[in-house]
Amino acid sequence: MSKRQIGDVILDVRHISLRFGGVKALTDISLDVREHEVRSIIGPNGAGKSSMLNCINGVYIPQEGSINFRGRSFNQLSSRDVAQMGIARTFQNLALFKGMSVIDNIMTGRNLRIRSSLLSQAFRNPFGLGGAQREEEKHREFVERIIDFLEIQAHRKTPVGQLPYGLQKRVDLGRALAMEPQVLLLDEPMAGINLEEKQDMCRFILDVNDEFGTTIVLIEHDMGVVMDISDRVVVLDYGRKIADGTPDEVLNNEEVIQAYLGTTH
Numbered sequence: 516m517s518k519r520q521i522g523d524v525i526l527d528v529r530h531i532s533l534r535f536g537g538v539k540a541l542t543d544i545s546l547d548v549r550e551h552e553v554r555s556i557i558g559p560n561g562a563g564k565s566s567m568l569n570c571i572n573g574v575y576i577p578q579e580g581s582i583n584f585r586g587r588s589f590n591q592l593s594s595r596d597v598a599q600m601g602i603a604r605t606f607q608n609l610a611l612f613k614g615m616s617v618i619d620n621i622m623t624g625r626n627l628r629i630r631s632s633l634l635s636q637a638f639r640n641p642f643g644l645g646g647a648q649r650e651e652e653k654h655r656e657f658v659e660r661i662i663d664f665l666e667i668q669a670h671r672k673t674p675v676g677q678l679p680y681g682l683q684k685r686v687d688l689g690r691a692l693a694m695e696p697q698v699l700l701l702d703e704p705m706a707g708i709n710l711e712e713k714q715d716m717c718r719f720i721l722d723v724n725d726e727f728g729t730t731i732v733l734i735e736h737d738m739g740v741v742m743d744i745s746d747r748v749v750v751l752d753y754g755r756k757i758a759d760g761t762p763d764e765v766l767n768n769e770e771v772i773q774a775y776l777g778t779t780h
């Protein structure tokens with residue numbers, strides 16, 4: 516596929532179980548993600564895919580198990596802490612500010628870094644604003660680079676709510692990229708967009724992976740896309756892991772075929 520080198524495991528999910536009252540959303544799930552790979556999580560509706568992402572990025576706290584990121588083990592960190600560690604995420608139902616411009620929305624993804632750099636500036640030079648302004652400039656330049664990369668220059672000043680849905684998905688990706696994540700969690704990036712927009716989105720995901728070396732964890736229902744762009748795929752069904760391997764291995768797995776035939780997918 517590309518020249519990128521898949522490295523060691525950087526994200527290791529170990530024996531995660533998550534319950535909501537009597538509902539077992541995840542039961543003893545283990546999966547690992549290697550540096551630079553595109554790793555997909557698939558499964559029928561209600562299989563536990565979003566719950567898994569929510570555990571990884573601190574939205575849900577699993578009752579059992581732990582997550583290890585670059586040697587640091589956690590299962591009770593806030594989303595903000597997880598983002599600060601280098602794990603960013605896009606959302607199935609876009610989490611954008613519809614009345615704000617494209618550039619300002621992407622800038623919100625930069626806030627985490629702006630705050631920490633402003634804080635360190637204040638400690639270094641409590642009476643000088645010049646440094647802080649230069650920092651702000653650098654962040655704006657970075658955001659402009661993302662806008663160029665995602666080919667949305669023409670829409671920089673447009674309120675996000677006025678853009679077609681496919682472009683809004685791209686802005687959501689830009690907002691996550693603004694965090695300069697090491698791992699990017701993508702929750703159904705192809706949902707609700709047309710074929711041409713899907714081709715664009717695939718290209719951007721692969722370019723992010725290739726050019727920035729960002730590790731991608733993807734939830735997606737479009738099997739064509741998953742099989743095309745993933746290095747490895749894990750399959751969940753009713754909160755349990757039923758398969759894990761290359762796209763070919765997973766496609767030919769009897770349990771996976773049964774899980775999909777037994778649903779409306």
Ligand SMILES: Nc1ncnc2c1ncn2[C@@H]1O[C@H](COP(=O)(O)OP(=O)(O)OP(=O)(O)O)[C@@H](O)[C@H]1O
Pocket residue numbers: 535538539540558559560561562563564565566567
């Ligand atoms: N906040 C919650 N409260 C109660 N039950 C929940 C909650 N979140 C998820 N669940 C339940 O956990 C199970 C797994 O749901 P989840 O959304 O993770 O599945 P999914 O594979 O992402 O589904 P889909 O493909 O439809 O998005 C489902 O039975 C769901 O109803």
